[in-house]
Amino acid sequence: DVKVTQSSRYLVKRTGEKVFLECVQDMDHENMFWYRQDPGLGLRLIYFSYDVKMKEKGDIPEGYSVSREKKERFSLILESASTNQTSMYLCASSLRIGGYTFGSGTRLTVV
Amino acid sequence: KNEVEQSPQNLTAQEGEFITINCSYSVGISALHWLQQHPGGGIVSLFMLSSGKKKHGRLIATINIQEKHSSLHITASHPRDSAVYICAVFTGNQFYFGTGTSLTVIP
Numbered sequence: 001d002v003k004v005t006q007s008s009r010y011l012v013k014r015t016g017e018k019v020f021l022e023c024v025q026d027m028d029h030e031n032m033f034w035y036r037q038d039p040g041l042g043l044r045l046i047y048f049s050y051d052v053k054m055k056e057k058g059d060i061p062e063g064y065s066v067s068r069e070k071k072e073r074f075s076l077i078l079e080s081a082s083t084n085q086t087s088m089y090l091c092a093s094s095l096r097i098g099g100y101t102f103g104s105g106t107r108l109t110v111v
Numbered sequence: 112k113n114e115v116e117q118s119p120q121n122l123t124a125q126e127g128e129f130i131t132i133n134c135s136y137s138v139g140i141s142a143l144h145w146l147q148q149h150p151g152g153g154i155v156s157l158f159m160l161s162s163g164k165k166k167h168g169r170l171i172a173t174i175n176i177q178e179k180h181s182s183l184h185i186t187a188s189h190p191r192d193s194a195v196y197i198c199a200v201f202t203g204n205q206f207y208f209g210t211g212t213s214l215t216v217i218p
Contacts, residue, residue: 104153
């Protein structure tokens with residue numbers, strides 16, 4: 001089975017801190033995604049990547065950046081965390097044709 | 112505008128009931144996924160469909176490409192089926208998600 005591992009399950013950070021959320025997949029998937037999930041809004045795409053060093057903005061990229069230096073790792077960076085970035089963050093990976101696997105999520109609270 | 116619409120948003124059922132969750136989409140797709148999320152938990156992919164019907168245990172997923180519609184059925188529902196079910200479509204280079212259907216199955 002493909003595994004998508006997110007480094008932290010729960011995280012509390014202060015406003016203005018730089019925050020790194022790490023995601024690692026072990027099945028050589030080309031595509032990796034970062035989403036946030038908020039009540040009533042469903043899943044919203046922040047950034048995605050089709051290949052190493054490649055990134056594309058999703059629906060809500062403002063306040064975020066990403067890094068994909070290796071195929072298996074896709075990092076989401078909050079340059080200066082704000083309270084409106086308190087959310088559940090989900091990483092996913094897929095083959096180019098689909099076959100989508102999610103990580104277990106990171107619940108981030110910014111205080 | 113929502114590319115993917117799910118109904119109902121919330122659903123409460125008695126144990127043993129047959130359950131249907133519907134998904135309509137407005138974009139051309141190469142695949143449709145049904146996802147399950149338990150409270151506080153991660154998301155599991157239940158099915159990936161591009162045509163027809165798939166069955167896994169008590170779960171059945173169907174898709175009608177011409178009508179741009181998919182249904183997820185749960186037969187003989189059980190309290191452990193209580194979760195949020197999310198429909199997601201893949202266009203070939205992007206995913207779109209429904210906002211989910213929250214299912215509660217009462218013993």
